[in-house]
Structures are given as C-alpha cells and as structure tokens.
Amino acid sequence: MDRKDRIALLVEHAGNPRHEGVLESADVAMPGGGPECGGSVVVYLKGDGDGGIEDLSFTGQGDTISMGAASLIMQKVHDEGLAMDEVLDLDYGAFVESLGSDVVGSRTRNATLGLSTLKSAIRKYKRDKRPGA
Amino acid sequence: MTEQEIQQKGYAHPEALVTTEWVAQNLDDTENIRIIESDEDVLLYDIGHVPNAVKVDWVEDLNDPLTRDYLDPEHFANLMSEKGITPETTVVFYGDKNNWWATYALWVFRLFGHDNVRVMDGGRVKWEAEGRPITQEVPSFGRTDYPVPTRDDEKIRAFKEDVNKHLEADGSLVDVRSPGEYSGELLHMPDYPQEGALRGGHIPGAANVPWARAVREDGTFKSSEELKAIYEGEAGLSGDEDVIAYCRIGERSSHTWFVLTYLLGYDKVRNYDGSWTEWGNLVRAPIER
Numbered sequence: 351m352d353r354k355d356r357i358a359l360l361v362e363h364a365g366n367p368r369h370e371g372v373l374e375s376a377d378v379a380m381p382g383g384g385p386e387c388g389g390s391v392v393v394y395l396k397g398d399g400d401g402g403i404e405d406l407s408f409t410g411q412g413d414t415i416s417m418g419a420a421s422l423i424m425q426k427v428h429d430e431g432l433a434m435d436e437v438l439d440l441d442y443g444a445f446v447e448s449l450g451s452d453v454v455g456s457r458t459r460n461a462t463l464g465l466s467t468l469k470s471a472i473r474k475y476k477r478d479k480r481p482g483a
Numbered sequence: 484m485t486e487q488e489i490q491q492k493g494y495a496h497p498e499a500l501v502t503t504e505w506v507a508q509n510l511d512d513t514e515n516i517r518i519i520e521s522d523e524d525v526l527l528y529d530i531g532h533v534p535n536a537v538k539v540d541w542v543e544d545l546n547d548p549l550t551r552d553y554l555d556p557e558h559f560a561n562l563m564s565e566k567g568i569t570p571e572t573t574v575v576f577y578g579d580k581n582n583w584w585a586t587y588a589l590w591v592f593r594l595f596g597h598d599n600v601r602v603m604d605g606g607r608v609k610w611e612a613e614g615r616p617i618t619q620e621v622p623s624f625g626r627t628d629y630p631v632p633t634r635d636d637e638k639i640r641a642f643k644e645d646v647n648k649h650l651e652a653d654g655s656l657v658d659v660r661s662p663g664e665y666s667g668e669l670l671h672m673p674d675y676p677q678e679g680a681l682r683g684g685h686i687p688g689a690a691n692v693p694w695a696r697a698v699r700e701d702g703t704f705k706s707s708e709e710l711k712a713i714y715e716g717e718a719g720l721s722g723d724e725d726v727i728a729y730c731r732i733g734e735r736s737s738h739t740w741f742v743l744t745y746l747l748g749y750d751k752v753r754n755y756d757g758s759w760t761e762w763g764n765l766v767r768a769p770i771e772r
Contacts, residue, residue: 413524455542
C-alpha cells in the first residue's frame with residue numbers, strides 16, 4: 351500500500367469503525383486518552399477465564415488516526431483470535447509501522463491510543479482475577 | 484454570511500476575519516494570498532482541502548523538535564519560503580475544531596511579526612457545510628525569499644515568571660480549559676492517562692471560560708456583544724487590563740487570545756503556552772481548586 355492507500359484505510363475505519371459499541375457484559379471498561387487531545391476511547395473487554403478474549407469492543411471520539419487505528423486493532427484481535435498475552439506482546443512500533451510511519455508522523459500516541467487502552471484493560475482484568483483480588 | 488455581516492458583529496478588528504465566500508472568491512489570488520489549513524486531525528488536509536490551500540502542522544512545522552519551544556527564526560523563514568509566502572503575503576488560516584489550531588498557527592506567526600493574518604470565520608466545517616470545493620491536489624508555489632525575522636516573545640507570550648509577576652499584581656487570568664480540568668477533578672479519574680500534570684486545579688484567581696464558548700454552532704465566532712457578555716459580564720475581564728490566557732499547552736488559549744485581541748480589541752493579552760502542563764508540575768506553584 352502506498353501513503354494514499356494507508357490514509358484511505360484509516361479514513362474508512364474511522365468512518366465505519368469495527369466492533370464499536372458498549373459491551374454490556376464486559377468484565378472491564380477501560381477509558382483512555384483525552385477528548386480534547388487527539389481522542390478518547392473506552393475499551394470493553396470480556397475474558398474467557400482462560401487467558402483468552404471472549405469479546406471486545408470500543409467506543410470513542412477523536413481524530414482520523416486515533417479512531418481509525420483503534421478500529422484496526424479491534425479488527426486484528428478479533429480476526430486473529432489473539433489471546434490476552436499475545437495482545438500484551440504486541441509492539442507499539444510495529445503497529446505504527448503497519449499503519450504507516452509516514453502517515454502517523456509524530457502522532458504515535460494517537461495511533462496507539464486503542465492498543466494502549468486495550469493493554470490497560472487486559473492488565474486490569476488480570477489484576478481483578480488474581481486470587482484474593 | 485457576507486463581509487458586511489462580519490462588520491455588523493461589532494468587532495474591534497473585523498478585518499481579522501474573512502468569510503468562506505471571500506475565500507472562495509479569492510482562491511486564485513495566490514500571488515498575494517496564502518490560505519493555510521491547520522488542524523488537530525492531521526489527515527484532514529490529505530483527505531481534502533480548500534483549493535490552493537497549503538498545510539501547516541502545528542507539531543512538525545511550528546514546534547522545535549527537541550526543546551519545548553517554537554521554531555526558531557531561521558526555520559520560520561524557511562517554512563515561509565517553502566509555502567511560497569513573503570512578508571507581504573496575506574495569510575488566511577482555517578482548520579477543524581472551530582479554528583482552534585488555525586488560531587494557534589496564527590498566534591505563532593504573530594510571534595515572528597507576520598501580522599498580515601486573517602481567519603476564515605467558521606473554519607473547515609462551514610466550508611464543507613456549504614458544499615464548497617475540496618481537493619486533494621497539493622499546490623506548489625515555488626520558494627520565496629523570506630528574510631529571517633526576529634521572534635518577539637514579550638508582547639503576546641507569557642512565561643511562568645510573567646505569570647508570577649502577574650499574580651503579584653493581581654492581574655486577570657483566564658483558564659480556557661473544561662470545567663473538569665479547571666476544578667482539578669479530571670486528574671482523579673481512575674486509569675485516565677492525563678498527560679503531563681502531577682497536580683490538578685487552576686492558577687489562583689483565574690476565571691474559567693472554556694475556549695469554545697466563543698463560537699456558535701456553525702463554527703463562526705459570536706458577536707462582540709455576545710462575547711462581551713461572556714468575557715466581561717461573566718468572567719470579569721476588561722480591555723483596560725493585562726490579561727493572560729492559558730490552557731494545557733497553550734493551544735486552546737491561543738483561540739481565546741485571538742478573540743480578546745482581535746474581536747474585542749484588548750490591548751495586552753498574552754498566551755501562557757507553558758500552561759497547565761508546566762504550572763501543574765511546578766514545585767510549590769500556588770494552585771486553587
């Protein structure tokens with residue numbers, strides 16, 4: 351994909367976000383970002399109790415990069431059936447690279463908003479499920 | 484809205500605003516006018532922009548990449564040259580989010596003495612709502628000679644030392660962040676990654692007028708009368724006094740700086756760009772909640 355195609359992909363996802371909406375049965379609802387600073391999201395996570403992700407969604411508002419990238423990471427986790435530890439192992443730099451460093455430029459925080467909030471949600475899930483928690 | 488209607492809104496400097504119609508009629512006067520898009524959403528320009536507009540990215544073009552400061556005069560001159568701007572060029576800014584970033588870019592241009600500046604009232608959202616042309620074509624105007632200017636950080640910019648002196652003199656301050664940021668409440672939200680500040684609240688004595696209250700639903704600025712009711716009636720500011728505006732990093736407050744300076748005609752308004760990310764981290768800085 352060239353730069354134009356990568357921008358088109360982000361625009362398409364920002365306009366038609368995948369796995370968007372409140373997940374009523376979520377174990378964790380994790381907020382991230384700031385509404386007046388690139389964007390804000392809430393990631394809804396439901397675990398399967400065995401290290402897997404049973405369901406996942408997000409809501410949010412923000413610029414094209416933050417919303418498009420949040421939708422793309424939701425789609426990736428769903429499509430590839432990633433387990434929680436596999437999500438925690440995802441590299442921010444590699445994710446930005448997949449979006450296009452030339453497109454993201456200095457807005458890496460916006461680009462990783464969805465992923466970083468998802469990781470925070472997973473960490474909270476793990477803390478809450480710890481014996482004695 | 485016509486130029487006449489801008490005149491009728493009673494501003495101190497109505498020439499600081501142009502309408503979307505004016506921009507549409509002057510698009511091709513690239514010899515004398517440069518239209519600049521400055522957005523929070525940096526991909527908007529690529530998605531489509533006003534024909535013959537160039538882009539200025541507030542992070543990559545206007546900030547020093549290392550030190551927390553704006554670009555230096557040499558880089559500003561080079562940026563102007565790249566965009567085909569001369570010291571005589573009329574620069575018209577527009578952007579997303581009620582011209583938030585457009586006024587920020589304008590404020591930075593003023594630091595370098597480029598005073599021939601305007602804002603397209605209503606910004607990008609109004610241009611689009613009116614069904615005006617949008618293009619993905621990036622114009623090229625050829626390099627110009629732009630002499631290296633002097634940056635004046637005194638008149639319209641405030642540093643923390645200036646804010647301290649201002650506090651001692653019981654000067655007027657306006658905090659243009661949201662009520663939650665002003666009260667310090669947002670710092671207490673669990674797992675909410677508030678960047679930058681260790682303490683929440685506001686600078687003692689600051690009035691709170693969220694920046695976007697200056698605009699109407701269609702993105703155009705409110706009339707002088709409406710603005711006075713907010714900034715003078717509610718917040719107690721006065722054009723006879725020095726005023727310092729601040730927010731988180733000085734971007735939202737540049738919008739209020741524009742309103743107070745150009746639309747209400749205040750003589751001395753400074754933007755404290757260190758803002759809360761500096762003040763909220765300063766050891767022993769006084770804070771009010």
